[in-house]
Amino acid sequence: MMSLNELKEMIEKELGALAFKVDSEAPNLIIINVEAPNLFEVAFKLNHMGFDHVKVVTGTDYPIEKKIELVYHVSSYTNIDLAKVIIALKIRLDKSNPKVKSLVKIWPSAEYLERETYDLVGIIFEDHPKLERLLLPSDWDQIPPLWKDFKIKTEGIDA
């Protein structure tokens, strides 16, 4: 049984300079901030440690900073100790050119999650086996709908 802090230290040691900031948040979250070029290597090392599948891939738009934050939530099925924690692997991409190397080769479970993120947030995953529209219609030509500049109208409380 490993505590969250022990695990955090272990990951820090394992990753070394590749990750520029590792945080932990109770009860179960470890956040690893990574520079985009290092992502693939970090993912490779995490996979080696036993984090064997991706739970969530999220792209979040920050229009003021002109950045898109990409988060991989990773955990384990095989190792019970690791299964109790979720790792959030975070990178920040330029909104003008949101490109990153796909992690499908390391975690095949990311295939559809990445494809959805491409679809809705517009992040381009290089080397992805099939980077096509998934949820949106194939002839979608507007900006990615989960960007903040894509506005949806809501009604007020008055008739």
Add this chain to the structure above:
Amino acid sequence: MIPKPSTIKRHLEAIITGLKYIFVKNRLTLRYPEMVQLLSENYRGMIKYYMDRCISCTLCARICPADAIKMYTVGENKLPGINYMRCIFCGFCVDICPKEALEFTNIHDLAYYTREEQIQKPIEFSKGPPKPIFKKEPMKIVVKLDKSRGLKYERT
């Protein structure tokens, strides 16, 4: 390909179970327009509005997740009206009302002749949900759980 004795046994079991149910006198269908289930008192059905209790706090309209409740200006006051085309019967408006001006009813037969009738302004809203009209007076049923039959429909 000779089937194992256990396979034959399983075939027989399946057929016997099927045959057994031909003679079971139990049906779980509720024949709707002829039998109407009386819902329990705490059912989250259509909403009743007491205009005299309302203090125009707009909480109901602000919590409504489906934009179904809106505030209308009636004279001096702003009072809520409901759009039943949008209502999802979550009941948040009833639960948040601090004066109990909104109340659940156990009516859920939501059918109107026109779209306009479903958008109810405060005055129509305060008249309460309409009584459902049946061609023939239906048999009123309460659903009871039963050990041997599952659901049992009992006449009231």
Add this chain to the structure above:
Amino acid sequence: MISLDQIIRLIFFPPIFITIVFPGLIALLIVIVFLIWLERKIAAKVQLRYGPLYILKPLGGVIQTVADLLRYLFAEVIIPRRADKFSFIMAPILSFGFAFIPIVALPISSKYFAFKSDLSLLVVLALLTIAPIFILIIGWASDNKFSFIGSLREGYMIMAYEVPLFLSVLAMAILYNTLDIIEIVETQSKWVWGILLNPIAAFVFLICTFMMTARFPFEISEAEQEIVMGPFTEYTGIIFGLCMSYSYIKLYILSLLFAYLFLGGWYPIVWPFTLNPIMPGIITLIKGLIVMIIGIFLRSVYPRFRVDQTLRIGWEGMFVLSIVALILSFSLVILVK
């Protein structure tokens, strides 16, 4: 002026009575209407529902099928633009017709038949094999992938069920030493029913009947969740009605045949009654109905097999069993002699 007596005599003239009244068109229609209703009713009973209820409520919605038939009649017949129009329309009509024709060779009693032939059993079987060919044509004519797959499945199945079916019939023919249905029944009335003499052949015949008529668990060529409606995917209106009743006609004929071959036909009716078509007819029909009801009851018990599993059942199971049935018949014949 034709007198009433003449009309009656015309109706009871065997070739007309057999094709038009029983076991022909009228009886067939009534049986199909009743059978489809009963199928839905039995399934409903097992599944704790009511089934058809509202059309003629005092009798439990028994004419629901008639209402459905009327609906089919008034529904628009849509012919796909890319379909081969001639074969698209003709194939279901011909398959319906050819499925129906074997009825003429079925006798009602030893003294009442449309025509007597030494080979009447063979005639019935030969005519039965023609109809499935049109199912293949339907699949080709519809120009739809699901129709195509469906009729291919039917094509595979034909091979798997026809050989064991014929062999099991042959086993009975050896046993009775004749290919004439009348004589087969007569022989049974002297001895015992065929099902007791050669139960293996009866079993093979029954299973092959269900395969041939797409009853569960062999409802493979029309498997809805897999290939929509199989060969009949593109059909609408009354032509679809024809397609749908096609398998019921086959079930009807094969069940009657089962009654003749294994259940003693019109036996226990004795000689003076055999001149009258009504009594023996009813006996045969009741025996046939029992077989049909077994077939439709299985729907509420079984899901469906896969096509390769059915082929395996046909070739590795039924084919082998039918050979065993043949051997059994031979040994019985030798034993008696």
Add this chain to the structure above:
Amino acid sequence: MSEDKFMQVLIGPQHPGSGHMRFIVKMDGDIISEFEPDIGYVHRAVEKIAESKRYIQIVPLVERPILADTANINLGYILALERLLGIDAPPRAQYLRTLLAEINRIHSHLYGLGIHGIMIGSSTIFMWCFADREIWIELAQELTGARITYSYMIPGGVRRDLPNGFNEKLSKAIAYMEERLKDYEKIFINNPVVTARLIDVGIIKKDDAIKLGIVGPNLRASGVAYDVRKIEPYCAYPEIDFDIIVRKEGDAYSRVLVRFEEIKQSMKIVKQVVEKIPSGPIINESYLKLIPPKLREKAEQTGIWKMPAIFINLKPRKGEAISRVEAGRGEVTHYIVSDGSPNPYRFRVVTPSFRNLIAFKYTMPGHRLADIPAIYGSLDYFPPSADR
């Protein structure tokens, strides 16, 4: 020439066996050589809509995608939100949440079993499951006031207390169901035609299951003992005794069996919940005191609690929270990014069906066309839940 060997079959979205999705299938004779699920036909942009809604308004919104399993997905959202708000539900509320979650799991599994039945042609099991599902819906309605979309869990507690006579009804339902499941076994689970159709079909090996990251009963049927209720216990699960059902085979039949056994386990949990349930308030103290005393008195009698007005303006701290919950079909993950305003900055929900989607692509090839519904049904895939 080699291209001509293949036939492309498009199954869906207008197909009796496809649901709201399309399969692009490349067939080599009767064998599938390539399988591509094409989803998005019922995409309703829950994540985008959530950004324009208040936190409390998202409660009914997250329920819409998984209509067969609303309580569990709702619970996941509430757990993530509570983590952001820094509050907790009182023990009685935790038990009530567990109760509804398990009732929901039972009828979600019955739904899956029934759909699987009709997909391989057994209409009887379909009708039985949907008829018996009604009993659990009736119980849930008794508890929450709604049949499917409960919206029962709110931040800091639940909306209604256990009604009078609920335990008695529940024990009757369990007694009935236990008898019925024996007949289910005879007519479906042990039916030779069913076993012929499902055994050794659609095998997902343990390694593949982990690699593909599939969830829920599908994962457990492949031999991975992963259940969020045990790994990261939430609500009342730490105090309740139940087993994780694991099977090694990983084929369609074992997935059915896992679900079938889980129904029994859920009934066991429900029984324990109503026995052990502690008394006390059902809403967190900090919200409870905001309810006017007159209404509170009345609520204590009727068991139907009011919401405090602050719910409209719930402002969680700036930050993010992730929660996972074992729903009927598998793990639901909710990820909320908050910027301190009353609307979430980013709301992300990954449903079990979306995680299982990948299994289609890698399991189907090599099987026959007729196996598509058999495997599809065994994965208990629900298109609206994947599309969100």
